[in-house]
Every structure is written in structure tokens, then in C-alpha cells.
Amino acid sequence: MLEVTDLAVSYGPIHAVKSISFTLGEGEIVSIIGANGAGKTSTLFGIMGIVRSRGSVRLRGEELRRKSSTEPTAKGMVLCPENRRIFPGLTVEENLRLGTFVRGNFSEMVKQVYSLFPILRERTRQLAGSLSGGEQQMLAVGRALVASPEVLLLDEPSLGLAPVLVDEMFRVLTNLRDRMSILLVEQNATKALTISDRAHVMQNGRIVHSGEAGAMLRDDKLRKAYLGM
Amino acid sequence: MNALLQAIAIGVPQGALYGLMGFGIALIFRSAGTLNFSHGYSAMVSVLITLSTIQWFLGMGWLEGHAALFAAIPVGLISGAVFGVLIDILLMRRVKHVSPASMLMITLGLLLVFEGAANLIWSPDYESFPRILPGAPFVFQGAGVLGEVRVIFRRNDLAVMLIALVISLSMAGLMKYTKIGLAIRARGQDPIGAQAVGINTNRVDSIVWAIAITLAVVVGILVAPITRVHPTMLMNTQLLGITAAVLGGFSSLFGAIWGGLIIGVLERVVDIFPALDGYETAIIFFLIILVLVFKPEGIFAPRQGRKA
Ligand SMILES: Nc1ncnc2c1ncn2[C@@H]1O[C@H](COP(=O)(O)OP(=O)(O)OP(=O)(O)O)[C@@H](O)[C@H]1O
Ligand SMILES: [Mg+2]
Numbered sequence: 001m002l003e004v005t006d007l008a009v010s011y012g013p014i015h016a017v018k019s020i021s022f023t024l025g026e027g028e029i030v031s032i033i034g035a036n037g038a039g040k041t042s043t044l045f046g047i048m049g050i051v052r053s054r055g056s057v058r059l060r061g062e063e064l065r066r067k068s069s070t071e072p073t074a075k076g077m078v079l080c081p082e083n084r085r086i087f088p089g090l091t092v093e094e095n096l097r098l099g100t101f102v103r104g105n106f107s108e109m110v111k112q113v114y115s116l117f118p119i120l121r122e123r124t125r126q127l128a129g130s131l132s133g134g135e136q137q138m139l140a141v142g143r144a145l146v147a148s149p150e151v152l153l154l155d156e157p158s159l160g161l162a163p164v165l166v167d168e169m170f171r172v173l174t175n176l177r178d179r180m181s182i183l184l185v186e187q188n189a190t191k192a193l194t195i196s197d198r199a200h201v202m203q204n205g206r207i208v209h210s211g212e213a214g215a216m217l218r219d220d221k222l223r224k225a226y227l228g229m
Numbered sequence: 230m231n232a233l234l235q236a237i238a239i240g241v242p243q244g245a246l247y248g249l250m251g252f253g254i255a256l257i258f259r260s261a262g263t264l265n266f267s268h269g270y271s272a273m274v275s276v277l278i279t280l281s282t283i284q285w286f287l288g289m290g291w292l293e294g295h296a297a298l299f300a301a302i303p304v305g306l307i308s309g310a311v312f313g314v315l316i317d318i319l320l321m322r323r324v325k326h327v328s329p330a331s332m333l334m335i336t337l338g339l340l341l342v343f344e345g346a347a348n349l350i351w352s353p354d355y356e357s358f359p360r361i362l363p364g365a366p367f368v369f370q371g372a373g374v375l376g377e378v379r380v381i382f383r384r385n386d387l388a389v390m391l392i393a394l395v396i397s398l399s400m401a402g403l404m405k406y407t408k409i410g411l412a413i414r415a416r417g418q419d420p421i422g423a424q425a426v427g428i429n430t431n432r433v434d435s436i437v438w439a440i441a442i443t444l445a446v447v448v449g450i451l452v453a454p455i456t457r458v459h460p461t462m463l464m465n466t467q468l469l470g471i472t473a474a475v476l477g478g479f480s481s482l483f484g485a486i487w488g489g490l491i492i493g494v495l496e497r498v499v500d501i502f503p504a505l506d507g508y509e510t511a512i513i514f515f516l517i518i519l520v521l522v523f524k525p526e527g528i529f530a531p532r533q534g535r536k537a
Binding site: 048050068069070072073074078079080081084085086087088089090094097098099101102103143144147 | 408411414415419421422424425426430
């Protein structure tokens with residue numbers, strides 16, 4: 001589905017991502033885990049064309065030029081960014097409508113999003129900035145889903161959520177897997193590994209370990225070395 | 230009472246122009262992230278282009294009188310849009326990731342560049358500019374509950390107010406109901422979020438610059454008959470446009486329009502009192518300081534949440 005080869009992202013002298021390669025298969029959930037500043041967000045931004053990057057990104061075999069995020073999004077790769085990044089001064093409905101800016105059928109998809117996150121349906125006319133943190137996170141995921149992604153890039157969807165909501169979020173994500181491929185960036189390594197097929201550990205801009213998620217979860221040495229748990 | 234009505238009759242159209250200027254300035258501030266100090270100066274060059282086009286049409290004998298004005302206006306407006314896009318693509322796009330301060334410095338530099346270009350290519354002289362609606366002013370006269378009333382309303386101000394109203398309404402419609410308007414608001418509220426839904430924020434910025442400078446050209450063409458055409462013709466309008474945007478609160482675009490109207494009327498009301506003559510600007514800026522201290526979010530900012 002998605003093939004990333006030799007991706008590199010630099011901010012001036014800072015090399016945030018140093019030539020990493022990985023793939024995401026159809027219907028797969030692949031996690032990228034790693035400490036703060038490892039380069040996870042930069043990787044997603046590079047893939048989406050939000051920051052300039054070198055290397056090759058292929059979606060269904062087709063090379064993406066990544067001049068802006070418009071092309072990857074229109075072709076079915078949709079990002080749900082870190083820290084929600086919803087539009088606080090727009091209503092919940094306007095936020096979701098913007099999710100279909102370049103792709104997706106709003107009236108059809110919004111129903112699916114409301115059934116996944118019923119709380120949003122009660123808040124359609126409310127300004128997104130007045131939602132609780134958890135509701136904003138649901139809105140962020142909902143805004144990505146209305147675009148009917150084939151590849152969904154999720155950057156720390158559990159950030160700042162209460163434990164029950166984290167479980168709820170991961171339950172929703174697991175249910176999405178038969179409809180799309182998911183690249184999941186998480187701090188919460190245990191949770192991420194539990195729902196993933198495979199995972200990559202990032203450190204200082206490089207992938208330092210890759211493997212099957214279940215095996216990584218059982219690998220004590222690895223957990224101590226990279227994941228601090 | 231009569232003096233107050235007269236102040237309103239002159240102040241409202243004048244204020245509408247400050248408001249349109251402020252609207253564009255607030256638009257760039259919110260969506261493209263800088264305070265554009267060259268706003269009126271790029272528009273001034275477009276007014277000069279409009280004037281030269283009029284003179285050219287007249288000189289070639291192709292058009293006469295008002296026809297030349299109306300044929301030249303689109304040229305001026307398009308030049309404004311082109312300036313906006315060029316400023317964004319050639320300058321702002323290169324520095325917007327660096328720091329807001331560098332964008333600000335560039336707009337200050339541009340102010341000097343536009344003024345210098347106007348001096349060099351045209352001249353520092355004052356030239357007259359045709360009114361959209363020429364003709365004798367309207368005089369409203371009569372006795373009513375308020376006593377004897379005699380208010381003079383300049384004919385051209387009718388055009389000014391009508392144009393300002395149409396532009397304000399279409400901008401409101403654009404921002405609220407069109408895809409590009411929604412994209413502009415989204416980009417202003419969260420650029421990363423905007424890119425996450427596939428909005429090309431660079432393109433949005435170019436559109437914002439084009440719209441805002443074009444509006445400033447409209448203002449320039451409308452005030453030119455009064456200020457006459459010269460390199461600093463829009464200095465005052467720009468200053469009061471920024472003031473209008475501050476008064477309206479940069480958080481609400483249409484607040485700038487209301488802010489402009491208040492300033493326009495206030496300027497004239499101050500004129501009523503001979504003792505305050507010459508202090509109009511000082512009083513207006515005193516007001517701004519009060520607003521910044523006591524209601525920094527602007528007097529029209531909604532109480533809670535942010536609304537575009
Ligand atoms: N816009 C930027 N300008 C300069 N440096 C940046 C920028 N964005 C990120 N960096 C740097 O790049 C490196 C990687 O950052 P990135 O945000 O990709 O890490 P991350 O793995 O997502 O971290 P976190 O888990 O905290 O979200 C960091 O050292 C960071 O300081
Ligand atoms: Mg991150």
C-alpha cells in the first residue's frame with residue numbers, strides 16, 4: 001500500500017529523519033514508536049509533503065511528489081496530526097466538512113463518524129475550541145476519517161486522553177483495520193504494539209529496530225533498551 | 230445636532246474606507262501571519278497604474294471621460310492582485326518559516342520600495358483623479374423634531390458607501406459559504422490542521438494577499454479624488470486602517486469594518502469642537518491605547534471562543 005524508501009527530513013542543520021525505509025501493507029497496522037524528538041512526527045510530515053523531504057514515497061505503487069499535502073491527501077493518504085490541530089473557531093460540523101476538502105463524500109461519511117463517536121453528533125453546532133480535550137481528539141480522528149482514507153496516518157491519537165478514553169480510541173482504531181491501512185505513531189508503546197501487526201522503533205532519526213509487534217511486546221531486552229518499560 | 234449629522238454624513242463613507250483597508254490588513258495578519266506595513270503603498274502604485282492607464286486611453290483617443298476611468302479600474306485592480314501574489318511568492322514564502330519578525334521587516338522594506346518606485350517611475354507631484362460619481366452634492370434640508378437641519382452629502386460618497394457595502398457583504402459570503410473562504414479561515418486558525426485536510430496553505434496565502442491588496446486598491450481609487458494621487462496618498466488611510474483592525478480586534482475580520490466606521494465618524498465629531506482642532510489623530514490613538522489596555526481582544530471580539 002505504502003512504500004517509504006530513504007526518507008530524510010532536515011530543518012536547516014538539524015537532521016530529524018536520517019534516511020529511513022519501511023512499508024505498510026494492505027489492511028495492516030504498523031506502529032512507529034520512540035522517545036520524544038526521535039523524528040516520528042517529522043517522518044509523517046515528510047510523507048505528507050508538509051515539510052520538505054528527500055527519498056521516495058509510493059502509494060499503491062505510484063510515486064508521490066509531495067509538493068504540498070494536497071496530492072497525498074487527494075490520493076487517499078490522510079493524516080490525523082499530533083495535538084489534534086482542529087479549527088477552534090469553526091463548528092464541529094465545519095471542521096468535519098473541511099475533512100472532505102480534497103476527498104471524501106461528506107454527507108455519507110459524516111454518518112459513519114457520528115456512529116463511531118456519538119458525542120460529536122450532539123455537538124455539531126458547537127465551536128470546536130469549546131470541546132473537551134477528549135472530544136477534540138475524537139473530532140481530529142473524525143476529520144481524518146470523513147476523507148475515507150485508504151492509508152491513515154495517526155500521530156499520537158491517545159495523547160492527553162484519560163485511560164478509559166485511550167481504550168475507547170484503540171478499540172475504534174482496531175475496528176477500522178478492515179477498511180484501511182494504518183500507520184500509527186505512539187508514545188504508548190504497549191497499547192500500540194497490542195493492536196499492531198508490525199512495528200519500528202525510532203531513535204535519533206533512524207529506525208533502530210523493526211519486527212513483528214507481538215514478538216516485540218514479549219522481548220524484555222528490547223523493551224528495556226528502547227521503550228523504557 | 231446638525232453638526233453631528235453632518236459629521237456622520239462625511240464620517241461614515243470615510244470610515245467605510247478605513248474599514249475596508251483594515252479588513253485586508255486583518256485578513257493578511259490572521260491568515261498569512263504578518264502585519265503588512267506596505268499595504269497602502271502597494272495599492273498606491275496600483276492607483277498610479279490606474280491613472281496612467283486612464284491618461285493613456287484618453288491620449289490615444291480610444292475612450293473619453295468616464296469610460297476611460299471605468300476601463301482603467303480593472304487594470305488597477307488586477308495589478309493589485311498581481312502585487313499581492315508576487316509579494317507572497319517571491320518574498321513571504323521564503324521567510325515565513327523563519328520568523329514573524331523577518332516578514333514584518335520585509336513589509337517595512339516594501340513600503341520604502343513602493344514609495345521609491347512611485348517617486349522614480351512617476352513623480353512626487355500631486356495629480357488629480359476622477360470621481361466615480363461626479364456631480365453636485367446632495368443637500369438635505371428641512372425642519373423636523375430636531376430643529377432646522379441642513380446636511381450636505383457628497384455624491385461620490387454614495388458610490389463609496391455602496392461599493393463598501395457590496396464588498397463587505399460579498400467578503401462575508403465568501404468567508405462563510407465558499408470552500409476557499411473556509412480554507413482561509415482554517416489556515417488562519419491552524420496551519421498544520423489545514424494541511425492535514427489537504428489544503429495547500431501556500432496557495433491560500435497567495436489568494437489572501439491578492440484579495441487584500443486588491444481591496445486596498447479599491448480604497449485607493451475611491452479616496453484618490455480627495456487625497457489626490459501621490460506617493461504617500463494612502464499613508465493616513467493605512468494608518469487608520471491598521472487602527473481600525475486593532476479596534477475591531479484582529480480576531481474578528483469584520484470587526485475592522487466597524488472599527489473603521491467608528492474612527493471615520495469620530496474624526497469628524499472631534500472636528501465639531503474648535504478646541505480639539507488638530508488633535509483628531511492624537512485622540513484616535515489615545516482611544517486605541519485605551520482599547521489595547523482594557524479590551525486587547527478588540528471591542529467586537531466575541532466573549533468566548535474564537536470566531537473567524
Ligand atoms: N520545525 C522545526 N524546526 C526545527 N527543528 C525541528 C522542527 N520540528 C522538529 N524539529 C526537531 O526535529 C527532531 C524530531 O522532532 P519530531 O517532532 O519529529 O519528534 P517526535 O518523534 O515526533 O517527538 P514527540 O514524541 O515529542 O512528538 C527534534 O529534535 C526536534 O527538535
Ligand atoms: Mg511527535
